[in-house]
Amino acid sequence: MSFELNGATYETDEDGYLLNLDQWSKEVADYLAAEEDVEMTEAHWEVINFLREYYEEYKIAPMIRILTKAIGKKLGKEKGNTKYLYELYPGGPAKQACKIAGLPKPTGCV
Amino acid sequence: MGGGFRRVYPENRPDHGGINKDEGLGESGARRPHVASLQQFGGLLESKRVYLHLLVNPYSCAINFAFRYIKRIGWQNQMKGSGMSSENKINTSMIDDLESGPWPSFVKDLKSLATKKPAVGQLLGQLNQSYEDRWNYWQGTVLNVDGYGGGVIARYSELAEKYPDIAQFHTIRIIPPAGWVYSTATLRELCDIWEKHSAGIIQLHGMTGDILLLGSDNKSTFDAAEELMEHGWDLGGSGAALRTLACCVGQARCEMALIDTMAIQTHITNTYISELHRPEFPYKYKFKISGCANDCACAMQRSDMPIIGTWRGPMQIDQAEVGKFVDGHGADFVIDNVITRCPTNCISLKDNQIEVDDDNCVRCMHCINVMHKALKPGKDRGATILIGGKRTLKIGDTMSSVLVPFMKLQTEEDWEKLTDLVERIWEFWGEHALEHERVGEFINRIGLGAFLDGVGLEPHPEMITAPRSNPYIKFEELAPGMLEGESGHDPAVVNEEVESMESTNS
Amino acid sequence: MARAKKMAPRDNGAPDYKKNLHPLMAKNYGKWSYHEKLRPGVLVHGAENGDRLYTVRAGSPRTLSVDKVRQICDIADKYCQGHLRFTSRANVEFLLANEADIDPLIKEVNETLGFPVGGTGHSISNIVHTQGWLHCNLPGTDAAGSVKALMDLLYEEFVTDDSLPARVKISASCCQINCGGQADISINLQHHHPPRIKPEGVGVCELPKVVAICPVAAIRPRQDETGKTTLEVVDEKCMYCGACHGQCPTMEIRDAKTDTLSIWLGGKTASTRKGPSFMRLAVWGLPNNTPRWPEVGAAVRKILDVYKQTGRPYERIGEWVDRIGWKRFFELTGFPFTKYHIDDSPLARSTFNTSSHVRL
Ligand code: HEM
Ligand code: SF4
Ligand code: SF4
Ligand code: SF4
Ligand code: SF4
Numbered sequence: 001m002s003f004e005l006n007g008a009t010y011e012t013d014e015d016g017y018l019l020n021l022d023q024w025s026k027e028v029a030d031y032l033a034a035e036e037d038v039e040m041t042e043a044h045w046e047v048i049n050f051l052r053e054y055y056e057e058y059k060i061a062p063m064i065r066i067l068t069k070a071i072g073k074k075l076g077k078e079k080g081n082t083k084y085l086y087e088l089y090p091g092g093p094a095k096q097a098c099k100i101a102g103l104p105k106p107t108g109c110v
Numbered sequence: 111m112g113g114g115f116r117r118v119y120p121e122n123r124p125d126h127g128g129i130n131k132d133e134g135l136g137e138s139g140a141r142r143p144h145v146a147s148l149q150q151f152g153g154l155l156e157s158k159r160v161y162l163h164l165l166v167n168p169y170s171c172a173i174n175f176a177f178r179y180i181k182r183i184g185w186q187n188q189m190k191g192s193g194m195s196s197e198n199k200i201n202t203s204m205i206d207d208l209e210s211g212p213w214p215s216f217v218k219d220l221k222s223l224a225t226k227k228p229a230v231g232q233l234l235g236q237l238n239q240s241y242e243d244r245w246n247y248w249q250g251t252v253l254n255v256d257g258y259g260g261g262v263i264a265r266y267s268e269l270a271e272k273y274p275d276i277a278q279f280h281t282i283r284i285i286p287p288a289g290w291v292y293s294t295a296t297l298r299e300l301c302d303i304w305e306k307h308s309a310g311i312i313q314l315h316g317m318t319g320d321i322l323l324l325g326s327d328n329k330s331t332f333d334a335a336e337e338l339m340e341h342g343w344d345l346g347g348s349g350a351a352l353r354t355l356a357c358c359v360g361q362a363r364c365e366m367a368l369i370d371t372m373a374i375q376t377h378i379t380n381t382y383i384s385e386l387h388r389p390e391f392p393y394k395y396k397f398k399i400s401g402c403a404n405d406c407a408c409a410m411q412r413s414d415m416p417i418i419g420t421w422r423g424p425m426q427i428d429q430a431e432v433g434k435f436v437d438g439h440g441a442d443f444v445i446d447n448v449i450t451r452c453p454t455n456c457i458s459l460k461d462n463q464i465e466v467d468d469d470n471c472v473r474c475m476h477c478i479n480v481m482h483k484a485l486k487p488g489k490d491r492g493a494t495i496l497i498g499g500k501r502t503l504k505i506g507d508t509m510s511s512v513l514v515p516f517m518k519l520q521t522e523e524d525w526e527k528l529t530d531l532v533e534r535i536w537e538f539w540g541e542h543a544l545e546h547e548r549v550g551e552f553i554n555r556i557g558l559g560a561f562l563d564g565v566g567l568e569p570h571p572e573m574i575t576a577p578r579s580n581p582y583i584k585f586e587e588l589a590p591g592m593l594e595g596e597s598g599h600d601p602a603v604v605n606e607e608v609e610s611m612e613s614t615n616s
Numbered sequence: 617m618a619r620a621k622k623m624a625p626r627d628n629g630a631p632d633y634k635k636n637l638h639p640l641m642a643k644n645y646g647k648w649s650y651h652e653k654l655r656p657g658v659l660v661h662g663a664e665n666g667d668r669l670y671t672v673r674a675g676s677p678r679t680l681s682v683d684k685v686r687q688i689c690d691i692a693d694k695y696c697q698g699h700l701r702f703t704s705r706a707n708v709e710f711l712l713a714n715e716a717d718i719d720p721l722i723k724e725v726n727e728t729l730g731f732p733v734g735g736t737g738h739s740i741s742n743i744v745h746t747q748g749w750l751h752c753n754l755p756g757t758d759a760a761g762s763v764k765a766l767m768d769l770l771y772e773e774f775v776t777d778d779s780l781p782a783r784v785k786i787s788a789s790c791c792q793i794n795c796g797g798q799a800d801i802s803i804n805l806q807h808h809h810p811p812r813i814k815p816e817g818v819g820v821c822e823l824p825k826v827v828a829i830c831p832v833a834a835i836r837p838r839q840d841e842t843g844k845t846t847l848e849v850v851d852e853k854c855m856y857c858g859a860c861h862g863q864c865p866t867m868e869i870r871d872a873k874t875d876t877l878s879i880w881l882g883g884k885t886a887s888t889r890k891g892p893s894f895m896r897l898a899v900w901g902l903p904n905n906t907p908r909w910p911e912v913g914a915a916v917r918k919i920l921d922v923y924k925q926t927g928r929p930y931e932r933i934g935e936w937v938d939r940i941g942w943k944r945f946f947e948l949t950g951f952p953f954t955k956y957h958i959d960d961s962p963l964a965r966s967t968f969n970t971s972s973h974v975r976l
Contacts, residue, residue, distance in 0.1 A: 014266065015251055060822040063545050064259075064350070064390045082259070082388040090256035094349075094389070106252055107821045108546075108829075108863040207907045208761050211768030214730045216677040216760050223681035230681075233750070240749035240758065241906040244872035249865060250753035257626045265751060281751060288633040290702040294689035296636055297700075301682040301689075310682040314702050317746055317795055324679075324751060339624035342631065355630075359701065361646040362637055363661050363669060363711075370646065372633045380629035387627060403887035408704060410885045410892045411798045418887070447929050453890050476888045480930065483650050502794040504831035504859050506961060509892055546829060 005031050017105040024052075024102030032100045036091060040100075044088050046074060051093075051101040061103050067093060200235040204242055220311070229309040229325060232273035239269065253280060253328060255335045259388045261345030262331055278327035279309070282335060283320035283346030285379065288372035289359045290315060299341060307334035317412075318396070319356030320346035344383070350546075351389035352382050356413075357399035358406035365482070366475065367401030368419030368491040369519050375399050377525055378532075391536065392543035392552075402487070403475040409499070409510070414549050415532070416496045416510045417519070421488040424468045431484035436462045448477050492518040495528070497535070498550030508550040511558070515572040531565070538564040638699035638711040640669045656777040657733035658718060670712040672721055674731040675742045675767070675774055678706035679750065679760050687729055695721040705742040705785070707735050737777030740770045740920075744787040746795040754862060755790035756805040756875040757904050763788055765908040766803075769917060781927030781936065784920070787883075791870075792858040798883030800933040801919065802895050803912055805904070808874045810854035811867035813847055815840070823847060826864045835860060835867075877902040877912055881919065882934025893934045896942075899951050915951070922948045941975050 002011045005027060011019040016035060018024060029048060033040045040048075050070050054062045062070075064082065072080015082093075089096040094106050208217045217234065224231035236247050253264035263281040270277035287296070300321065304310060309325025316322040326334050335345065346354035355378060358364070360371030378397055379386065385395075398409035401419040409416030436444055436459070444459055456470035457477050464477075464485065478485045495517055499510035514531070518524045535549065542564070543552045553561045562569055634642065644663035651661045659671040680688075688708060692700040695717040701709040708731065710721055725731050735741040743766060746752065748759030766786070773779055787796035789804045796802060826847060827835045834853035840846045847867075849860075860867040879902070883895035898919070902911045919933075926948065927936040937945050946953040959967045 058824060060824045063392065064388075065392075065540050068390065082390050083384065086257050086259070086388060092254045092259040092388070094259060095252045095254050104821050107250070107865060108825065204907045205761065208764050211764070212732065212771040213764055213767035213774075214675065214677045214732070215764060216679040217764075218730075219677065219681050219684050220679070223683060237749055237758070237761075241761070244757070244875070244904055244906060246749050246753070246755050246870070248749075248751060248753045256623060263751070265753060279751070285630050287631040287636045290704075291633060291636050291638070291641065292700055292702075293636045294692050294698040294700070296631065297685055297689050301685050305682045312680050312682060312685055313678050314676070314680060314685070314706065314708075315678075315704075317744060317797065319704075336624045339626065339628060342628050344628035344630070356704065358704075361648070362633075362641040363648060363671070363701075365648040365650055365661070367646070367648075376630045376633060383627045383629045405886045405892075406704065408797055408885045410887065411883070411894075412885070451889055451930065472887075474888050474891070475886075476930070479888065501797065502792065502857075503862070504829065504857070506963075507794075507798065507894055509894065544828075545825070 003031070013105060015099075015105060017099050018102050021102055021104065028102065029100050032102075036096055036100065038089060038091075038096065038100065043075070044100075046071065047085065047088060047093065047097050048101045050074075051097060051103060055101070055103050061094065061098050061106065064093060200231050200238075202234050202238045205234060205238045223310055227309045227325075229275035229279070230311065232276045233279065233309065233311075233325070236267060236269050236273055236276060248279075253331060255332060255345060257387070258345055260348035260351050261387065262335075263348060264331075276309075276325075279324070280326050280328075280331050282323045282326065282331060282338075283316065283318075283348060283354065284323060284338065285344050285346050285354050286315060286319065286321045288355075288357055288375040288379075289362055290319075291359070291362060300338075300343070303334060303337050303341065307331075307337070316346075318346070318353050319398075320354045345387065347386040347394075349389040350391045350393045351387070351395070352385040352391070353394050353396045354386070355379055355397045355399065356407050356409075358401050360399075360401040364401060366404060366419075366478070366487070368421055368487055369399070369401055369417070369493050371399045371401050371407070371417075371419070374417065374519060374525065374528075377522075378529070381529055382532075385536075391540060393546050393548050395536070395549065403473055404479065410496065411499045411507065411509055412501065413499050413510070414497065415535075416499060417528075418494045418496065420473045420492060420494050420516065422490040422492070422516060423488045425466050425471060425478075425488050426486040427464050427466065428484050428486075429463050432464045432481065433462045435481050435484050444481075448480050451476055492516050492520075492524075495531070498548075498553050500548045500550050505551055505554065508548075508554070510550070512570075512573045513567065515570055531567075534565045636699070638669065638713075639697060640667055640713055641699075641711070643667065644669070653737050653777065654718075656739065656775055657722075657736055659736060660715075668713075668715070670715060670718055672710040672712065672718060672725065672733055673703070673735045674708045674710070674725045674729070674733050675735055676706055676708050676729075676731055677760065677764060678742075678745070684729070691721065691724050691728065694724075703735075703742075705735070705744055707742050732771065732775050734775035734777070738780045738782050739775075739777045740773035740780070740784045740786060742774075743767060744785070744796050744799065746790065748790040752790065753865065754793065754858070754870075756807065756870045757790045757877065758906070759788055759790045759796075761907060762790075762803070762909050762912070766913055766916065769913045770920075773920070780920070780924060782930050782932045784923075784933060785883075786916075791861075792856070793862055798885060798895055800881065800883060800895075801916060802880040802883060803916075804878055804880060806876050806878050806900065807856040807858055807869050807871065808876065809856060809871065810834070810849045810851045811858075811860055811869040813849065814866045814868055815846060821864045821866065826860055826867065829859050829863045831855075831857060831859060872904075875904050876900065877904055877909070879912070879915055879919070882932075882937055884932050884934050889930075889935065890938075895934070896937075897957050898945070898949075900954075900956060918949055918951075943975050 001014060002009050010023055013019060030040060068080045068082060085093045205217050209215045220230050220234055240246055247268040248265040249268060251264045251266055253262045255262060261283050265279050267273055267276045267279060304312060304323050307326055307330040311324035313322035355375045357371035357375040360367040362372060396413040397415045398407040398413035399417045400407040400409045403418060405418060409418060449457055449459055453474055454470045454472055456467040458465050494512060495514040496510035497513040498508055500508050517528060539549050539552055644667055647664045648661050649664050651659055654660055657673045661669045692698055692710060696711050699711050703709060712718060722733050725733060743763040745759040745763045748755045748757060750760055784801060785799045786801045787799035789796035791805055792807060794804055823837060823845060827837060832853050832855055834850045835847055837845050838848040858869040861869040878900040879898050880895040881898045882893055884893045899915050902915060905911060923933060923936060926940060
């Protein structure tokens with residue numbers, strides 16, 4: 001599968017995850033978020049930015065606990081939990097937020 | 111469909127050595143299994159494997175001979191008028207064999223379902239292909255219902271071109287009522303909702319304990335989940351989360367039950383429903399609850415935290431019933447099958463009376479199982495809490511080991527003590543475990559002593575079968591004050607300094 | 617992917633078990649005092665107040681159509697006041713208040729459902745299994761089908777309750793993750809070479825996670841000709857466990873030509889007598905022979921025959937082999953003992969004979 005955005009073509013897998021992670025951009029994120037019915041706010045971007053920074057450094061998505069801690073540190077304790085993450089991304093941080101952030105689809109049967 | 115690497119896989123798989131993959135295998139082709147196995151193993155004639163194979167061969171020949179003559183029903187005829195066009199005939203020649211025999215056949219049942227649910231026919235077609243190729247055609251993917259991080263086991267078929275109705279074919283895990291006791295109204299509701307949205311397959315139950323609903327696609331998974339939740343059902347756990355709990359039938363129908371397994375299971379489920387639905391652990395965490403040491407819930411080796419009913423104080427003995435049992439079975443039977451089987455030699459038979467040395471009884475249940483009218487557990491009841499059981503991956507199987515020898519679990523206050531301990535464990539394990547590390551593996555890595563320190567439990571001799579034999583010990587209290595005057599310090603796992611002290615001194 | 621915004625309540629939790637209990641279960645909850653085996657597959661539980669609740673246990677294939685579940689419900693409505701239960705081994709238990717209903721119920725269970733009644737006492741109960749080719753992404757063999765084939769052979773042992781020294785629990789696992797549990801007899805799939813990496817997939821997944829999951833550190837990153845990071849497996853280190861395959865489908869470990877089945881003995885979860893035990897390798901190298909796996913059936917039959925002849929009452933398979941010793945086990949069954957039976961894990965030494973006790 002693929003989609004077109006501003007004249008460029010983006011290959012995705014059958015669930016809409018980018019196949020070429022280097023193609024990610026803010027515009028692509030906005031596009032993927034719209035596909036997921038997620039309206040991107042500042043709070044949403046905090047999560048995406050953290051996911052991307054973590055991935056840049058470690059080449060894996062962080063464990064959820066690391067993500068909630070980081071968010072809690074940045075935005076206050078009451079936001080450092082999974083409930084807050086699912087309010088932002090009802091499809092879940094691992095599945096939905098990673099997709100918008102241009103990270104690989106979680107393949108492990110976890 | 112572009113790109114996805116798994117898409118190209120079927121063509122890439124190793125070649126299957128002449129197995130005929132044509133549609134509509136003839137009689138000889140379909141009956142090839144045993145022959146094929148010999149061909150397959152022919153190249154290995156020098157190896158011991160073949161020796162083994164030949165060893166069991168007399169049996170297998172007989173069995174094959176028997177099956178060869180079992181009449182099979184031509185399903186393709188049955189399928190006429192079932193919504194599948196004739197050019198789309200589905201080959202089930204191999205799994206047709208599984209319709210015969212005395213044990214109930216899922217193939218037969220699913221075929222009748224296929225007459226109204228074409229996806230099920232295609233599922234059987236794919237299964238048949240797997241039987242022919244000895245190859246699997248499902249790939250895993252992820253699918254979440256809004257607000258949930260698990261509960262759906264999502265699969266795409268690699269044979270979607272041939273079997274379009276199972277292109278997406280998912281399982282929803284549903285939390286069952288504790289102990290798997292149902293009213294038919296409950297089950298019928300489940301069937302009706304599920305049939306409406308899916309191919310209509312139900313597994314009762316998944317090994318974790320969930321109700322497994324098979325056969326929804328990307329969209330109907332959401333629709334079914336919404337309707338199920340509308341009716342009070344809820345999704346089960348998957349991924350690095352608390353998993354759906356399982357318990358034995360307990361006090362609902364068993365005189366052995368020493369704790370209220372159903373109530374405890376329901377309480378833990380509902381207390382930690384968020385942890386069950388939204389993965390946030392290093393890896394999965396399973397509770398299983400058995401009312402006594404018979405462990406009908408298979409808690410000891412299938413859960414991270416088994417809760418096993420037990421008792422303190424004397425066993426209850428009805429000597430009149432003992433007398434009847436001895437008269438009925440003979441003293442020899444009692445000696446051979448009860449007295450000499452006690453793991454701690456704490457039970458004896460004198461003058462047709464049973465005596466138990468209660469201080470040494472380890473509550474194994476054996477004597478009570480055999481003489482269940484004469485012997486009964488004691489009256490002061492509670493549970494032993496264990497930790498760390500899991501199945502093979504990655505370090506091999508681990509058995510759970512004792513964490514709390516005895517805990518009362520009668521009242522809500524008692525339960526609070528349990529959940530308090532659970533939360534301390536999740537906090538410590540969550541903070542220090544590696545990704546994908548079950549709590550049993552974690553304890554193996556850091557040591558049980560360090561784990562006890564970390565979760566705030568005192569060591570207890572019931573946690574071990576014997577003290578260590580290995581003399582290399584870091585006695586924290588006896589270490590000289592070389593660490594800037596500090597003698598006691600935190601356990602190694604939480605304190606990096608311990609490591610550095612070691613290296614500068616060696 | 618737009619979704620309906622109206623959402624059902626979330627986090628409902630577990631259904632209320634109390635609403636599902638049979639009236640006699642609810643009435644006598646925690647007040648049961650004894651049970652008796654009336655005949656194979658039929659139990660009665662007696663309460664303190666004299667109430668008696670009858671249970672008829674029937675074997676099911678676990679994977680059921682909604683219609684089959686409704687048929688089960690029809691029978692429970694007719695005889696069981698609309699209540700029934702399932703066991704952890706996928707048996708159905710019909711719950712009856714009235715002893716006279718047992719025979720007609722069994723007739724309907726046999727004839728309408730096609731389910732056999734049994735699985736109590738010293739029998740072989742239903743085989744614990746998982747998904748296999750029906751619905752998992754990892755299997756090297758089938759689960760439901762191999763279980764059906766084996767239960768056909770063990771039917772007599774299911775419908776009787778005194779043909780064996782003790783109960784025999786069997787499990788089947790369709791890959792080396794082994795979702796089927798520990799059991800008296802366990803049939804497990806075995807891989808025989810390291811994973812073959814599908815290069816086109818590498819890079820779309822999280823490489824460090826794949827590297828980290830290997831228990832023996834056999835996977836390491838590698839630069840390919842184009843400078844792209846991919847993975848390689850050190851074949852000598854790899855023990856063919858398949859952990860990496862669960863993490864990343866690119867690490868293809870299965871092989872239709874070489875995967876085999878093995879039989880493990882002596883797993884026990886109950887703490888009765890000497891306590892729980894792990895199962896041990898007994899027979900290996902059996903062919904993955906669809907659709908009936910006759911070699912596996914024959915090997916299981918052989919083991920059961922010898923167990924029946926030499927096991928003592930209440931002695932589970934693991935306890936039996938412990939008593940007679942593995943040497944006699946291999947002698948009596950005729951299966952070869954090989955170097956592969958000797959453990960080489962870090963726990964190996966605990967399985968060596970460190971005494972001069974030998975059976976001569
Ligand atoms: C790697 C990918 C994995 C997949 C796709 C997977 C799939 C499944 C499925 C579908 C079930 C339910 C099966 C049923 O009852 O029909 C299951 C259960 C089970 N799995 Fe896995 N699993 C995976 C990993 C693991 C791992 C890593 C372990 C052990 C460390 C494991 C141990 C078990 C056990 C013991 C059960 C039985 C459940 C119980 O008794 O609680 N699985 N698995
Ligand atoms: S584990 Fe014990 S209490 Fe529970 S059903 Fe089995 S025998 Fe009864
Ligand atoms: S319960 Fe077990 S340990 Fe206790 S007396 Fe009976 S056989 Fe012995
Ligand atoms: S044993 Fe393996 S193949 Fe079978 S269900 Fe479990 S994970 Fe899947
Ligand atoms: S099969 Fe097991 S040992 Fe081999 S590379 Fe994969 S994880 Fe490592």
